[in-house]
Amino acid sequence: MFKRIILIVMDSVGIGHAVDANLFGDEGANTIGHIEKVGGVLRCPTLKRLGLAEISDIQGDEEPVQGLFGRLHEKSKGKDTTSGHWELLGHPVEVPFPTFYEGFPKEVMDAFTRETGYGYLGNEVASGTEIIERLGAEHIKTGKPIVYTSADSVFQIAAHEDIIPLEELYRICKITREKVCIGDYYVGRIIARPFVGELGHFKRTANRHDYSRMPEKTLYWEILQQHKLQTIGVGKIGDIYANVGISESYPTKSNAHGMNEAARLLGGTFKEGLMMINLVEFDSLYGHRRDVIGYKRALEDFDYQLGGFIELLQPDDLLLITADHGNDPTWAGTDHTRELVPLLGYWKGLRRPVALGDRDTFADVGQTILDNFGLVGHMGTSFLECIKEAK
Numbered sequence: 001m002f003k004r005i006i007l008i009v010m011d012s013v014g015i016g017h018a019v020d021a022n023l024f025g026d027e028g029a030n031t032i033g034h035i036e037k038v039g040g041v042l043r044c045p046t047l048k049r050l051g052l053a054e055i056s057d058i059q060g061d062e063e064p065v066q067g068l069f070g071r072l073h074e075k076s077k078g079k080d081t082t083s084g085h086w087e088l089l090g091h092p093v094e095v096p097f098p099t100f101y102e103g104f105p106k107e108v109m110d111a112f113t114r115e116t117g118y119g120y121l122g123n124e125v126a127s128g129t130e131i132i133e134r135l136g137a138e139h140i141k142t143g144k145p146i147v148y149t150s151a152d153s154v155f156q157i158a159a160h161e162d163i164i165p166l167e168e169l170y171r172i173c174k175i176t177r178e179k180v181c182i183g184d185y186y187v188g189r190i191i192a193r194p195f196v197g198e199l200g201h202f203k204r205t206a207n208r209h210d211y212s213r214m215p216e217k218t219l220y221w222e223i224l225q226q227h228k229l230q231t232i233g234v235g236k237i238g239d240i241y242a243n244v245g246i247s248e249s250y251p252t253k254s255n256a257h258g259m260n261e262a263a264r265l266l267g268g269t270f271k272e273g274l275m276m277i278n279l280v281e282f283d284s285l286y287g288h289r290r291d292v293i294g295y296k297r298a299l300e301d302f303d304y305q306l307g308g309f310i311e312l313l314q315p316d317d318l319l320l321i322t323a324d325h326g327n328d329p330t331w332a333g334t335d336h337t338r339e340l341v342p343l344l345g346y347w348k349g350l351r352r353p354v355a356l357g358d359r360d361t362f363a364d365v366g367q368t369i370l371d372n373f374g375l376v377g378h379m380g381t382s383f384l385e386c387i388k389e390a391k
Helices: 031-039 045-050 081-088 106-116 128-142 166-180 220-226 255-266 281-287 292-311 363-372 384-390
Strands: 004-010 068-072 121-125 146-149 154-160 189-196 209-212 230-234 248-250 273-279 317-322 341-346 354-359
Touching: 004 081, 004 255, 004 363, 031 292, 045 292, 045 341, 068 384, 081 363, 106 166, 121 128, 128 146, 128 154, 128 189, 154 166, 166 189, 166 209, 220 230, 220 273, 220 363, 230 255, 255 273, 255 292, 281 292, 292 317, 317 363, 341 354, 354 384, 363 384
Parallel strands: 004 273, 004 317, 068 354, 121 146, 154 189, 230 248, 230 273
Antiparallel strands: 068 341, 146 154, 189 209, 317 341
16 A cells, blocks of 8 residues: 555653553653643644644644544553564563662672673662763773663663773673673663763763664564565664664664654665654653753754655655653653653545544554555554545
């Protein structure tokens, strides 16, 4: 039906607490609703035209809706990047990844020192920007990397690029992935967190790199790839899926860079298959830092780019937009929030708006993508027929 499907993941753009949010301490969280409540009316005419105001607590525009819209419920036992993205492509996380609310056990850190040859600073639950400011001077003095975690299943390693060069930091992370965080300590991601600058003015760079645990089930990426379709990841998509089933990967430095890369590929080498784009700055720069105004501005900037991007679509292209979890910048703490996420879509030739209602799993997205190419998955319910009726 469609030759090319473009799936944009607005990292952390939740639209209200999930039905099981109380299990995560997130009942009442509402990323996009609270951004508008605190920061003022969101100027996102393109997203609203696709139906965002129909499925969230934000003010709509006078323009009629011309898109596909619904809400996705997560089945996975988590609220992080990995569980959200994996479920979108048919791999729910049924057993929560291990988390460490008091830092990592001695045996893990002993293994870290033994295998990497480095001591460490920190080993605690912390905000990345805060711990860098607090321990950055000692890191520069000693050369020891800064280790920290969060409510997510992550082992994060921060280092100044002038003290531990990028390639060496990546090597440390790779060793940690393969030899340290194993068995009972097999966390979702090892994350390299490089930074630059002087004391009091440290700044994390865009050279972050994630090392995901390996999927245990077949990803829908693999099914697409087996049938000779293009599988393209833009942004940190390759990292999130451990590059399983992804034939082309294009890392990016920002949301704007991600949209530009997607536009370049759309007008060039992307001919048939799936291109998935992760826009991480909503989460990393604004959600975790509880920056309401910055988050609002990022949404409006994306909306502006999205308007131009839609003009590049061909009649046999399907655009889908969603998120992987919430990260309410008005919420307590600095971690993700368990929320419903939006499902928006558009294709040229759409004759009327399509309301998809509440979907039982993120995997409905992946199942629809497979269905479009005449393929069958193992999880999710396709909404392709709804699209056909409005085509």
